[in-house]
Amino acid sequence: xxxxxxDMRELSRELRCREKSMVRLLAQFVRCESPSRDKAAVDRxxxxxxxxWRRRGAxxxxxxxxxxxxxxxxxxVADNSRSAGQILVLGHLDTVYPQGSLRKMPILIAKxxxxxxxxxxxxxxLVLALAAVDALHAAGIRPRNxxxxxxxxxxxxxxxxxxxxxxxxxxxxxxVLVLEPAFGPEGNLKTARKGVGGAEIIVTGRxxxxxxxxxxxxxxxxxxxxxxxxxxxxxxxxxxxxxxxTVVEGGTATNVVPAEARAHLDLRYVRLANAxxxxxxxxxxxxxxxxxxxxxRMAPSRPPLERTPAVRVLFGRxxxxxxxxxxxxxxxxxxxxxxxxxTAALGVPTLDGLGAVGDGAHSPQEHILIRALxxxxxxxxxxxxxx
Numbered sequence: 001x002x003x004x005x006x007d008m009r010e011l012s013r014e015l016r017c018r019e020k021s022m023v024r025l026l027a028q029f030v031r032c033e034s035p036s037r038d039k040a041a042v043d044r045x046x047x048x049x050x051x052x053w054r055r056r057g058a059x060x061x062x063x064x065x066x067x068x069x070x071x072x073x074x075x076x077v078a079d080n081s082r083s084a085g086q087i088l089v090l091g092h093l094d095t096v097y098p099q100g101s102l103r104k105m106p107i108l109i110a111k112x113x114x115x116x117x118x119x120x121x122x123x124x125x126l127v128l129a130l131a132a133v134d135a136l137h138a139a140g141i142r143p144r145n146x147x148x149x150x151x152x153x154x155x156x157x158x159x160x161x162x163x164x165x166x167x168x169x170x171x172x173x174x175x176v177l178v179l180e181p182a183f184g185p186e187g188n189l190k191t192a193r194k195g196v197g198g199a200e201i202i203v204t205g206r207x208x209x210x211x212x213x214x215x216x217x218x219x220x221x222x223x224x225x226x227x228x229x230x231x232x233x234x235x236x237x238x239x240x241x242x243x244x245x246t247v248v249e250g251g252t253a254t255n256v257v258p259a260e261a262r263a264h265l266d267l268r269y270v271r272l273a274n275a276x277x278x279x280x281x282x283x284x285x286x287x288x289x290x291x292x293x294x295x296x297r298m299a300p301s302r303p304p305l306e307r308t309p310a311v312r313v314l315f316g317r318x319x320x321x322x323x324x325x326x327x328x329x330x331x332x333x334x335x336x337x338x339x340x341x342x343t344a345a346l347g348v349p350t351l352d353g354l355g356a357v358g359d360g361a362h363s364p365q366e367h368i369l370i371r372a373l374x375x376x377x378x379x380x381x382x383x384x385x386x387x
Contacts, residue, residue: 006141006385008324008378014135015374015381022131022373023114025052027107029123030116034069036094036157042069046093049151050074052130056137058149068161069093069153073169076133076147086146087387088173088348089380090166090339091125091180091355092155096362105364113358115367124356124368125179126151131373132381141385145174155339158300163342170343175314175387177380178340178352181361183332187372190353191315192307192333193341194240195275197267198299199282201227203250205292207259217257218291221250224261226288231265234281240270242335243278268335272303272345302337303345310349318351321382327375354380 015022034045046069050060053074063071072093078084095118097105107116129149136143150169152162159166170176183190203224208217228245235242243265250261265282269275282296305311315331322329332353344350356376358368 006382008321008382009326011135011139011378011381012325012374014138015131015377018131018134019370019374022127022377023109023370025130026114026119026124026127027109027116029126030107030119031102033097033099033102033117034094035098036096036154038099039065039067039069041099042094042153046070046072046151046153049093049126053149056130056133063165065153065161071153071162071165072151074149074151076143078144078146084145085174086148086172087143087384088169088176088343089129089147089149090152090176090178090343091122091129091149092152092339094153094156095121095123096156109370112370113367114370117366120181120356120358120366120368121361122180122355124358124373125181125354128355128373128377128380129179131377132384135377135381136385143384145387147384148173152339159339159342160300162339166339166342167346170346170348173348176340176343176348176350177354177383178338178350179355179380180338180340180352181355182353182357182376183334185357185359185369186328186330187357187376188330188332188353189315189318189351190305190334191311191331191351192270193305193337193352194268194270194335195272195302195304195341196337197269197275197278197301199265199267200297200299201263201265201285202295202297203227203261203292204295205257205259205261205289208257210255210257214257217259218289219257220261220292221258223287223289223292223294224248224250224263227285227294228263234278239274241274241278242268267301270304271306275301275303302341305341305344305350305352307333308349311344311351314349314351317386318379318383321379321386322375325375325378
């Protein structure tokens with residue numbers, strides 16, 4: 001990191017003048033609905049975002065996808081008079097809301113807040129990135145590093161098609177800034193995220209008449225219940241490990257001993273070592289009831305974003321920039337994952353939660369605080385200019 005002459009208060013004042021235009025653009029973005037599994041809708045929104053970056057002179061590359069929405073890569077060329085690395089800025093185009101959600105959740109702007117589907121998670125972050133670049137241009141500041149903005153289409157459903165591109169860009173980058181929503185009304189950044197994994201336990205038993213000859217059966221539901229009860233002992237709040245059975249199914253009729261049962265597990269962990277231990281435990285499961293069979297299928301996972309010394313340094317820079325604006329900045333850890341988990345696991349310093357301040361993600365109450373938009377955009381601009 002380096003010191004450059006940058007006036008954070010001036011950046012903040014510049015962006016305060018742009019507050020209304022930020023809100024207008026954000027409303028346009030929210031009106032262009034983009035549910036994760038609707039490729040046409042996500043692509044339509046991706047083209048809108050790409051057009052905004054083209055207007056700012058960015059070099060655009062569309063990463064085409066066959067089944068999911070296309071990813072958008074926008075690159076701002078560095079100041080060639082100085083040696084340049086790369087800063088990666090991450091965000092996503094998709095939302096959890098189905099097409100037509102605007103009818104039930106219309107855009108509403110009142111009392112210093114703005115409501116709408118996906119406005120907080122995370123179309124607000126997309127607008128902040130554009131505003132930050134605009135402010136740097138207005139101030140005549142050209143970052144030393146190449147800036148790559150990668151807007152993906154499937155973060156909300158696991159980042160299956162985007163993970164490779166994210167990791168490729170991260171390996172070329174000196175730092176990663178993730179524009180997911182801030183944590184809490186204070187706008188805390190996220191310096192640690194739990195890893196997220198999943199597994200499916202499949203139990204095979206033997207059917208029989210539940211009233212006439214139940215002893216001839218092997219109850220798969222009973223076996224599954226015993227396995228879940230055993231697995232719940234792996235929960236360890238002190239170590240940040242949680243395991244929950246979230247979807248359970250089994251049986252065919254009330255008078256039949258069930259021959260099959262299955263459960264999906266949600267796994268969360270603070271450290272990669274915890275993930276390995278959990279997987280080892282799951283793969284070693286053995287039947288408890290005689291005659292039962294237990295199979296385990298591990299699902300794709302996100303590694304944890306650990307609060308490393310490099311992350312602490314990156315947060316310290318952000319905190320210093322906010323202090324120059326006369327504002328506090330805190331940090332937090334969260335149990336939810338993001339694409340920043342992938343980049344952090346590669347050892348690239350990653351700072352998350354730089355997006356909008358608000359609340360209600362993934363709910364009818366989703367909203368942002370309008371007054372926080374200028375200061376968040378100024379923070380992002382300051383980081384882009386000084387890293």
